[in-house]
Amino acid sequence: MVNIRHITTATAKTWVSVGLCLLCQSSSATLAMDKTGELSPEGSTPQTIQTELAVANPMAWFDRITIASRQLNYVGVFSYQTGWRTETSRIVHRFANGEEKEHLEILDGSPREIIREGDNMRCVLPAQRTIIVGKMGIRNSFPGYLPQNHAELTANYRIHLEGVGRIAGLDAQKLVLEPRDELRYGHMLWVELQSGLLLKSQVIDANGKVIEQFAFSDVRIGGEINDELLTPSVKTSDDWHTVDVSGDHTARIENQWALSEPLPGFTRLATTQHRTGWPLQLVYSDGLAAISIFIEPAEAGINARGYFAGGGAVNVFERILNGYRITALGEAPASLVQRAAESIKELK
C-alpha cells in the first residue's frame, strides 16, 4: 500500500516546484478576444481579432479556452495517452452559422469515430456493429455551466500561470490547476497564445504522476473546413445495434436518491432520467471534475464488481444496494469514486 504520508510529501514537492515556477511566469501573453470577451463567429481566425490584452488572470484563459474550442475552425491530430497506451486521433471542428460540427476519428486500432452536429453526438463502433447516440447535456448550455465556474474552481484548485511553452509548433501558455486536497486530480493545460485553443492537457495524480494526456501533435487553426472533412468515413448498416443514451437533461427531476454525506467540494449539477427503464444519473461536479452516479434496478442474484478502471483519469466503482446497482464513474481518484458510490442512499 502506498503510504499516505508519502503521497502528501510527494504532492507537496511537486506543487512547491510549480509554485516556484509561478514566480517567474510570463505575463506577456496576449489575448485574441474582442471587447465583449467573445471570438467572432464563422470560424474566426486569430488575425481577425484586434484587441490585445496582457493576461495575468488565469480565469480569463479558461474563458478563452471554452470560446475557442467551440467557435474556431481547426483540424488536427492529437494523441491520447494513458498508462502505457497511446492512441492517435484526428479531429476536425467547424463553426459556421452558429452551429458546431465535429468529426473525430481514432486512427489506431479498430476504426471508431464520433460525429457531432450541434447537440447531437453519434459514436460509431464498427467492431461492435454499434452506434451510440446522445445529446450534449450541460456542456453545451454555454455559458450556463462551464468548467470555468470560477468560484467553484478556485475553491477546489489553486490556479496559476506558468511560462510559455511550445506545443505542436505553436506557442502555448501553461496553466496549472493544483488540487487543494487529495480528493481530486491536478491538471496542467497548454493554451495556444493567439487563438486560445487548448493544445495539451495533462491530469496529474497525488504522486505527481501524469495519468492521462491529450496533446495535439499537429493542428491548423482557422481557415475553411470543407464538408468532406466532416463526412463520416465508416459505413454503417441498418442491422447495427443503436444505443440511445439521451436523457432529459433540462428538468431537474425529483428523485429519491441523495448522498448521505456530501463529497467535499462537489455539488449536484444535474439529475437525468434516461428513458424508461434506464438508469437514473446523478451528476456531481467540483467545477472541473465530474462524477456520475447511475442507479438502476439490479437483476436478482447479481454481484457487484467493485473497481474498474474506466480509462485514463476515469475510475468506476460498482456496488449493489437494496436491489439496485449503483455505478459511480468519474474523472476523480478511485477512493472518491468509491466514496460516492457508498454514500448514495435512498430517501424514505
Add this chain to the structure above:
Amino acid sequence: MKEKLSAMLDGDVDDATVRTLLIRLKHDPAFRNEWDTYCLLGDALRGYAPPELEGFTERVMARLENEPIIFAPRRIPPPIETPAAPPDAPSRRRYILQSAAASAMGILAVIGVVATLSGSKGTASPSPALITATAIAPVRHTPAIMPNNYMFAHQTMSGGFMPAAIHYVRGLSDPTEE
C-alpha cells in the same frame, strides 16, 4: 525478472512494474509458467495445494475467452478518508480487471486478488484460498447500458476543457490495442 515476480506476489513492486510484468505475463508463456510455479509453491506452503492443477490456467483461460470484460488491470491506490476495508480484505493487492490482460486475470485469481470483484462494502471478501474457475468468472449480466454507454452518458454531462468530442475518446479507447 524472477525476483520481480516474487516481489509482485508479495505486493512489493510499484504500479509501473506491475504493469510491465502483467504485459509480459500476457505474452510470454514461459514467463507465465514461472508465475504458475511461484503460485503453486505459495499455495503448497500455505496448505492449499489443490488436487488437480494440471491445465488449470488453460481451463480458466478457456472460460474467460467468452467473457465480456471491458477493463484492464490496474492497481488501486489506498482509499483516502474512506471507511476501512474489512479486516480480512487483502487491500494491498487490490486489482481491477480489464480485458487487455485476461490472461493475467486467470492467474491473479489463483492468488486471491479478486477481492474487488465481489467486494462492495459489507459483503464478505473471498478468502485467499484457491478460487475455482467458476468463482472467478465475472458475473455476466445485461445492464440497461453497458460501460461504454455509461461513459458516453457521463461525458455528455461532464465539463472539462477539451473540445467536446475529445472527451469521448476516453470511453472509446480500444483495450485490445496496446
